[in-house]
Amino acid sequence: MVRLLNFAGVRIEQGHPTPARSPQPLPSLRSAALDEARRLAHFRIGVPAQLGVPDDVQLADPGPDGAPRVVSLLYRARAVRLDEFDGQLDWAYLKTQPAPDFQWVQIHDGSGMWLPTAHSVTYVDRQGQPHTETARLAGPTLIWTDGMVTYRLEGFSTLDQAISVALSVG
Numbered sequence: 477m478v479r480l481l482n483f484a485g486v487r488i489e490q491g492h493p494t495p496a497r498s499p500q501p502l503p504s505l506r507s508a509a510l511d512e513a514r515r516l517a518h519f520r521i522g523v524p525a526q527l528g529v530p531d532d533v534q535l536a537d538p539g540p541d542g543a544p545r546v547v548s549l550l551y552r553a554r555a556v557r558l559d560e561f562d563g564q565l566d567w568a569y570l571k572t573q574p575a576p577d578f579q580w581v582q583i584h585d586g587s588g589m590w591l592p593t594a595h596s597v598t599y600v601d602r603q604g605q606p607h608t609e610t611a612r613l614a615g616p617t618l619i620w621t622d623g624m625v626t627y628r629l630e631g632f633s634t635l636d637q638a639i640s641v642a643l644s645v646g
Contacts, residue, residue: 502537502607503536503599503607504537505535505536506535507535508534508535509533510533510549513547516538516542516544517543517544517560518543519562520625521549522560522622522625522646524549524558524646525644526640526644527551527558531550531551531552531553532550532554533547533549534550535547536548537601545562546560547560555631556629557630557631558627558630558645560625560627561626577591577593578592579592579635581635583620583639583643584643586621586622587620587621588621588639588642589618589620590616590617590618591616591618592635594613594614595614596612596613597611597613597614597617598611614630615630615631615633616632616634616638617629618632618635618638618639618642627645629641
């Protein structure tokens with residue numbers, strides 16, 4: 477593996493993606509109402525106006541106080557996923573792709589990164605340990621920050637579609 481870069485709690489490495497055959501869920505994953513997620517999280521949860529109310533909200537890897545490390549909003553029968561986490565944290569996701577393939581973009585006043593090709597995504601816990609059992613193949617993904625929050629949007633095939641949704645997060 478060759479480490480390419482770290483950006484907003486996401487580490488990108490060059491290598492061959494090795495997703496699990498049957499990926500396991502993130503640690504202590506559970507569904508919750510959006511209001512409960514907003515009450516428990518230590519960061520502001522944004523909802524894309526273009527997508528509206530999510531079909532499901534998932535909380536993962538809670539701390540001792542019950543605050544989730546990651547909140548995921550799921551749409552369209554889980555075809556669209558918006559992961560949100562405190563961008564000040566150590567890295568939370570490891571992405572592995574065969575060749576460096578990403579593009580820097582701007583979302584509002586912040587930086588973002590577009591990964592247009594399939595890649596492996598693995599969850600990294602609070603102790604910095606990758607959970608290879610969570611590794612799964614992800615499609616095109618937009619990663620950006622807004623203040624202290626990092627967003628990871630998956631499920632749109634073009635950068636224009638993804639940016640349009642990202643700009644509607646409020």
